[in-house]
Amino acid sequence: MSLLVFLEQHEQAFSPGSLGVLTKAAALDTDVAAVLVGNEELEPLAREAGRYGATTVFTAVDASASPLPGPRIDILAELVRRFPNFDTILFSNSVLAADVAAGLAARLDAGINWDLVDLEFRDGQPLGKQPMLQESELAEVGWRSPQRIALFRAGSFEAVPAATEHEPMVESLTVAFAAHTLAARVIERTLRVDEGPSLADADVIVAGGIGLGSAEGFELAEELAAVLGGTVGATRAAVYKGWYSASAQVGQTGKTVSPKLYVALGISGAVQHKVGMQSSKMIVAINKDPHAPIFEFSDLVVVGDVHTIVPELVELLRKHAG
Ligand SMILES: Cc1cc2nc3c(=O)[nH]c(=O)nc-3n(C[C@H](O)[C@H](O)[C@H](O)COP(=O)(O)OP(=O)(O)OC[C@H]3O[C@@H](n4cnc5c(N)ncnc54)[C@H](O)[C@@H]3O)c2cc1C
Structure with a gap:
């Protein structure tokens, strides 16, 4: 069994949720790999991921200006094809991560459990914890498929750097993107500006x-x-x-x-x-x-x-x- 964590980053900053998932994965297994995708220099971020427990970080270039799910699905699918021992792939939920996890599940024919808030191993098998019945109970959920995907609620785990620094092995991947992946592009990004005083400042x-x-x-x-x-x-x-x-x-x-x-x-x-x-x-x-x-x-x-x-x-x- 081998854990692979999808590390989401935007403009050279990790989303705190994915570093939290990496911290959790490293607490469960001493040999955790992570994958980082972006259109800029990824080596410094990969080194930082080492502080949160990644022993290997795969980096891959996505040349598009804005992060889209397609290239990330291609990269993860190729990684799992090359290293089939990565059988449990962990994501922290976000608009992007949910799309990538769902697309990867379809591509790998893997089972996906989402909205998880915890993960443990029992008898060598991963077991997710999923709130249910209006959050009053925690259900234990497992996977039947050989490849498993887990999508955690953002904020489920705190990102904690390890006490001792270690250098992760950084491996860069080159992946040929599918034609349909390259067909998608971001046309416009707009920022919603709320009117009136912000919640933080309001009397x-x-x-x-x-x-x-x-x-x-x-x-x-x-x-x-x-x-x-x-x-x-x-x-x-x-x-x-x-x-x-x-x-x-x-x-x-x-x-x-x-x-x-x-x-x-x-x-x-x-x-x-x-x-x-x-x-x-x-x-x-x-x-x-x-x-x-x-x-x-x-x-x-x-x-x-x-x-x-x-x-x-x-x-x-x-x-x-x-
Ligand atoms: C991990 C986790 C994180 C969460 N984070 C948050 C969070 O950040 N913020 C948050 O708010 N919740 C959060 N929740 C959800 C939280 O537990 C509650 O479910 C939620 O706050 C309930 O929202 P509500 O009061 O609008 O709805 P309800 O609990 O359904 O309450 C509705 C109320 O409206 C009253 N009511 C109905 N009709 C009328 C009427 N016509 N006039 C007057 N009163 C009426 C009812 O008597 C009832 O008291 C979280 C839950 C979990 C498990």
Whole structure:
């Protein structure tokens, strides 16, 4: 059994998630290989990967200006063809990594387990841990295929450099890309610029959760934020439903905020949300459930329907503006 870690890098900086996966792999096996792809000088990054436990780092050039999944799939597939002992390939989830892992699984006819948060070996076999039942349980998942692919949630493992430095063996690979791979190119990249104060700087945050009911329901949060001169936050559950932008997510896997006023609309108050906002100076929660956990750490609680209370509140605040 041999572990191979896909190291994602952008403009000569590793994504912290993939270094975390490398740290984990090195804790499981003393002989871990990693693969690095890019259009620039990769040797310094490969050496850095050695600090996180890679004993061998394969580097390969992808001449395209922006990272695309295709060349990475070709490179990994070729690597596994040349070294079939790499039977367990690990990724930290990202938009790019998910595409590469899925494409590689198809190419190798390999089993893929995704959304994993941990990995261990039992009786010589890898076993992934996957949250299920709304995150309340951890399922153990295995692979039936000889080649296995694991995609971990970003942030599952901390990237920790080894106490003792060792130089990895760096091997550069030349891979002939498939014609369809070369046909794809990035036409344009745009950066989304959020309006209003950033979550980190906002004095007032109006955050919405599942209780808002829909993406349109977030207009209530926006209206209240506008009248209070604040910005909008969201729970992960609402973000996952596509109701609001991921950049607005507050909590363990989102942003940590401490505004003067945090208004929580239809948010239950799960611990993963609480850790991101509990240091707010004043927390006001509106929830129709009188037993909602968020009430336990709120300064002002309002039991009721957000769809009734928020429009009235907005009107009242507008009347008294200034
Ligand atoms: C590893 C991990 C990381 C996570 N990271 C985060 C994170 O960073 N941020 C985060 O937020 N979550 C995170 N979560 C998810 C978290 O556990 C909760 O699932 C999530 O916070 C719940 O979001 P919610 O409060 O919007 O939804 P729910 O828990 O479904 O709560 C909805 C609430 O709305 C109320 N409600 C419903 N209708 C109305 C109405 N009309 N009027 C008023 N109230 C109403 C309900 O009574 C309920 O209390 C994470 C989970 C895990 C396992």
